[in-house]
Amino acid sequence: MVKEIERAGLPVVHLCTVTPISLTVGANRIVPTVAIPYPLGKPDLEPKEEYELRRRLIDKALDALTAEVTEQTLFE
Amino acid sequence: MSWVTTCSVPAKEVTVSQYKVVHYINQFFGQIGGEEMADYPAEKRPGPIGPGLAFTQALGEDAAITATIVCGDSWFNENLELARQTVLDMVREEAPDLFIAGPAFNAGRYGVACGSIADAVQSELGIPAVTGMYVENPGADMFREKVYTIATGDNAAGMRRVVPAMASLGLKLVRGEDIGASVEEGYLPNGIRKNFFDQKRGSLRAIEMLLNKLKDKPFVTEYPMPVYDRVEAGPAIKDLSRATIAIVTSGGIVPKGNPDRIESSSATRYGSYHIAGVDDLTSDKYETAHGGYDPVYANQDADRVVPVDVLRQYEKEGKIGKLHDWFYSTVGNGTSVANSKRFAVEIAEKLLAQGVDAVIMTST
Numbered sequence: 129m130v131k132e133i134e135r136a137g138l139p140v141v142h143l144c145t146v147t148p149i150s151l152t153v154g155a156n157r158i159v160p161t162v163a164i165p166y167p168l169g170k171p172d173l174e175p176k177e178e179y180e181l182r183r184r185l186i187d188k189a190l191d192a193l194t195a196e197v198t199e200q201t202l203f204e
Numbered sequence: 205m206s207w208v209t210t211c212s213v214p215a216k217e218v219t220v221s222q223y224k225v226v227h228y229i230n231q232f233f234g235q236i237g238g239e240e241m242a243d244y245p246a247e248k249r250p251g252p253i254g255p256g257l258a259f260t261q262a263l264g265e266d267a268a269i270t271a272t273i274v275c276g277d278s279w280f281n282e283n284l285e286l287a288r289q290t291v292l293d294m295v296r297e298e299a300p301d302l303f304i305a306g307p308a309f310n311a312g313r314y315g316v317a318c319g320s321i322a323d324a325v326q327s328e329l330g331i332p333a334v335t336g337m338y339v340e341n342p343g344a345d346m347f348r349e350k351v352y353t354i355a356t357g358d359n360a361a362g363m364r365r366v367v368p369a370m371a372s373l374g375l376k377l378v379r380g381e382d383i384g385a386s387v388e389e390g391y392l393p394n395g396i397r398k399n400f401f402d403q404k405r406g407s408l409r410a411i412e413m414l415l416n417k418l419k420d421k422p423f424v425t426e427y428p429m430p431v432y433d434r435v436e437a438g439p440a441i442k443d444l445s446r447a448t449i450a451i452v453t454s455g456g457i458v459p460k461g462n463p464d465r466i467e468s469s470s471a472t473r474y475g476s477y478h479i480a481g482v483d484d485l486t487s488d489k490y491e492t493a494h495g496g497y498d499p500v501y502a503n504q505d506a507d508r509v510v511p512v513d514v515l516r517q518y519e520k521e522g523k524i525g526k527l528h529d530w531f532y533s534t535v536g537n538g539t540s541v542a543n544s545k546r547f548a549v550e551i552a553e554k555l556l557a558q559g560v561d562a563v564i565m566t567s568t
Contacts, residue, residue: 131435132548139438144567146281149342156437166501169508186514193562196440
């Protein structure tokens with residue numbers, strides 16, 4: 129899906145936990161996330177801390193979208 | 205999935221002449237549980253379990269499964285290095301002659317686990333390994349050139365056909381016998397070409413192929429061209445504060461009740477959901493339709509998959525121009541590549557028409 133959306137000309141950042149799969153399918157901007165059932169959360173944290181964690185991951189995603197990339201890049 | 209069996213047979217006694225086999229399976233085939241048990245760490249048990257019983261039959265008198273390693277799919281994939289080491293140590297203790305992983309069919313995380321561990325067992329322990337997967341399993345693309353991977357259907361209904369092929373190839377590997385070409389043995393092509401003498405010379409075969417092609421009859425190329433399907437990265441966003449950003453997910457987040465009835469696996473559709481004015485995806489209004497991962501956390505708080513709360517806040521702060529009024533969602537569980545492509549082409553068209561500048565895609 130990442131690839132087809134990008135083929136249409138839109139930049140995409142892929143947020144996922146199993147990054148090797150993302151690399152295999154051909155995502156260009158990749159941000160590794162927390163866990164498969166909760167990529168952008170962590171249920172054992174306090175809600176405030178969890179929000180903070182999600183905010184940091186979104187910051188990385190936005191950084192990735194503003195970065196020119198010429199090859200598949202992991203933003204860790 | 206239909207492969208659930210509760211009967212047990214006594215482990216065969218291992219005689220000296222028998223080859224020892226270690227079998228790797230996930231929590232589901234290990235009969236520990238479904239998705240709620242996917243965090244189950246690797247565990248070694250004596251003898252065959254689940255599909256191991258079918259392998260025991262297929263291997264016959266010459267080989268026996270002495271131990272089965274059962275491991276949760278999420279645990280393996282979320283802890284790749286630790287999981288690899290843990291399972292490798294368990295295999296090392298058993299010192300088998302052959303390692304069998306799966307078959308994983310179209311289960312993505314299971315396929316990646318089978319491929320990585322089979323590859324590690326071969327390269328680090330020098331023990332031959334065989335696995336089985338559906339051609340679209342991401343694990344197949346990642347490991348088919350390193351590990352013999354018997355081609356399977358996309359679900360466990362094909363178990364009966366796959367097990368004998370895996371067992372037979374495994375025994376050949378152990379005995380050091382010649383391995384035939386992929387078309388003969390049934391494994392996914394691994395990039396290695398086998399030379400052999402055909403009864404007809406090349407010019408004749410080429411003419412036959414050409415004639416068939418001209419008559420619109422089926423023919424099989426002897427040299428398939430590789431498909432390199434890479435897409436160039438989209439241009440970077442110059443000014444976030446003026447950009448409209450859309451969220452797309454394969455994590456199955458939908459309004460409660462799943463109005464579009466997106467299937468929990470092998471999805472044939474996607475949904476688009478209006479979130480203008482929504483600051484937070486709350487559990488009374490949103491849930492996940494996704495099977496194949498434990499839905500508890502996404503149901504409690506769907507922002508864990510579709511981060512509306514943070515992006516809405518950023519929109520208010522002016523860090524991004526706008527969070528797009530719609531998010532798009534489907535279920536990525538065993539969904540065919542063809543369907544995923546179709547969804548994405550349609551979604552992209554809509555996003556462009558709606559003036560979206562960039563996409564945050566989340567996967568579970």
